[in-house]
Amino acid sequence: MDRTRDRSLYLMNLSLMLPELTALTVLGVLTLGEMYVKDFSQKFSARAACLGSLAVFAAVLFSWGRQGTAFGGMFGVNVFSLFFKGFFALAVIPVLQMSKEFFAPRLRFPGEFFLTLWITLIGLFVLSSARDFLLLFIALEIVTFSFYIMAAYLKRDLFSIEAGLKYLILGSLASAFMIYGISLFYVASGTTSFEGIRTAYESGQAASLITFGLILTLCASAFKAAAVPFQLWAPDVYEGAPTPVTAFLSTASKSAAFLVLIQILFGVFPAFETGRTALFSVLAALTLIYGNLAALHQTNIKRLFAYSSISHAGYLLIGLAAGGRAGLESILYYLAAYSLSTLTAFMVITTAGQLLGSDKVDAYRGLARRSPFLGAAFFIALASLTGLPPLAGFFGKFLILSAAVQQGLIFPAFLGCCAVAVSLYYYFGLIKKIYADEPSAADPLAVPAPTLVLLGISSALIIAAGFFPAPLLSLASSAAEVLF
């Protein structure tokens, strides 16, 4: 044990960073290609990035089961961090396809966007492995900064600029909370490492300072997760940002926020248990109520998904409040199921937005008539987001609510159940629009082939994860086990 720790102090244990190094190599290839290859931006960059994410995923698979720390314990690898890395590497693939479809007609050099997206991915990877608050903060800032840029990427579009600016201002505030909290940790314990702060907190030294710091860092993470009362930015940013960015924001960024919350609550402050249950039960209840009620009467589909993503954060917060191994497992499963369904829905929204030229809910009238395939994929994604069996989303809700009841959180679980009935109204309202209403034009929509393939795969996965939840659940379970 001592020897490995010593080695990790002096050597950098580079083999642990295989996925990050692969991602950096891909970044280099993308940059060089942008500089030296003719028409790289329009023709190859998306494809190269897509292959790159597959390579990174392969690297994650290759490192599976490996464990250890590097950089003096700042950087840790275990099944938990690899679970998130694999998840991010796969989630970026549909986002790349969406971005290609979205930006290729709008920009001369869409390749630069892919570079920004790729930097976000690297930030997410480092975030998954951070075992020190400073590294965590830096990684989080890399992610957030790229999101500021990506949200405002359509520089001639007022909504996009507004989205970027709003996210920048409020996001900086959250970052300030975070760094202030971290500085309080440092003052109280003389270190920024997870382990050091954990020891200090559990020994009871300067408990009030550390608790104050904890609250601040939790606020900052709740901001990223778009949990009430830190949700104000979400609807405007989701609406204004380019659609692929919204998709990435509502899946990867939200997952990153929960990753940080899990690290803080279970990796650093497991002793904060009673406070955690009370605090997050209240947050979860508020988030569920607000998200679902506000989603009822939205006319812009991206805004609708912003509120729906807030309500999904509510379920995840119930999982955090429940805690325990069952709670963590269920959060990981829910994140995967929710992201899969949301990405499927956003692939439809991106394609339909391109073809219909509008993000208004009314523009989706009769979509299934014009493209039965898009309609069917949207139907499956929406039913999964509602939480209807036998789809992936149902099982996520089942696990979270069952974990909550096991822990005696009867009221949040009850609220979560009722919220499903409310969400039926707006999700099924959308299904009604795409299936029952008459389309404004009758011509069939031509969906690009890669999108068709990806939509087919993701819809099949949604169904498969509902029918056979055991493999994904056992993955989530082995990832959650690490923290106990």
Added chain:
Amino acid sequence: MTLILPWISWITALTLLGIPRQNLRLLKRLTASACLLSAAAVLFMVLNFDGRSGAEYQFVTRLSWLPALGIDYVSGVDGLGLTFCLLTALVSGASLFSAFTVSDRLKEYLVFFLLLSGAFYGVFTSMNLFFVYVFYEVTLLAVYPMIAVWGTGKKEAAAIQMAVMTGLGAVLALFGLFLLYQQGGPAVFDLEAAPRNLLAAETQIRLAPLFLIAFGLLSSLWPLHSWAPAAYASAPASAAMLHAGIKAGPYLLLRVAAGLLPEGMRAWADALALAAAVGIVYAAYAALRQKSLRLIFGFSGVSHLGYVFLGLAAFSAPSVSGAVFLVFAHGILTAALFSAAGTLSNRTQHDEIQAFGGLAQSAPFLSAALIAASMASLGMPGFANFASELMILLSTWSVYPWLTGLAVLGILLTSVYLLRMIQAVCYGKAVQAETFSNLRLHETLPLALLIGTLILFGLWPSGLLQWIEPAIGAFIS
């Protein structure tokens, strides 16, 4: 055997997705053969079912599904499940004919049709509560688009109201399942073992109202019924036949509330009986005020379910057996009524009873079927409905004399609104006689099949009761 029952329909539904939409003949053939195959499987079960041990689950298959949570996929039927499987086979077979009359996007309609009928089979053959819930939710997923897309009138409002109300009922039931799970672990979900290890009486009494409300929402118990008449009035005929005919709500109430929480049921029986009796009279009065044929049938359904709940509330072996028998009989009857109503509104493009007339002259068969079904509904001896309602009323009389009296008043109201309907539709001057000149086989055959079943079990009630009674005996004792 029971394992494949839902999958016959579901795999066919998946196959339909791959068939070009222009190939109507193949789409219809595949759907029909899936229904026939399921019906054949049910027939096989009926013939090989050991009636003497009707309380035990038979044709059991056990698959390990999620060992981490202790949830297995177990399928099998006892006498109760078999009765409902038979109901599903009959109603889905009969509604198939009117499903084929859908002209817009038939392929998608048939996919949802198969999804729905397969899900009903799944509800009745699952022996694990988790899967009972899962299959039930799929019925919601399938029936919503059937009404919202292919319905008529205020279809969207009716469909969303139904989705939200039954969805709420379903998630409340899910919440109840969580509480059960918390109390008793995964063993609680096992329907076969459940009657042997019941929860403490106190816990049962605490949990029972939750399940009563949840399943009351699902099975349109007054005052939670408001979605049902509206949804069935707007639904296409085959969707209304399936969803109103195959009553999964009372089945769930019986299985979960009576099977797992018998003490809880006893404690809350008075409230249930009161709601049931008020519902009988209220819905019958509401039916009296309706002008649309299908709304009358919708309210009539709510009213008749009141007898079922009254039988359940009395909670004695004959009253509950009668209730199950009535669910079967009324399911068949409802399917027959909606089938007739579907034919009428398909041909005339309207639904107002005052605008019909003289059907006895223009379409004697349809008129005879409508009259026969109405007679069955208002309790004419010889039909299964009479036998079952008699069983219920005789056994509730000693427990709830006043409420049974109220229920008998409901029969009076029923005869008023049904006779008024028959008078308006079947007699008087023939309106639009030419529209009924050529009734096709697909319009008459389902009616003949369903009404024939009603008469069969009316004359031979023990045919069904031989399965129902032992199964109920295991619950009640």
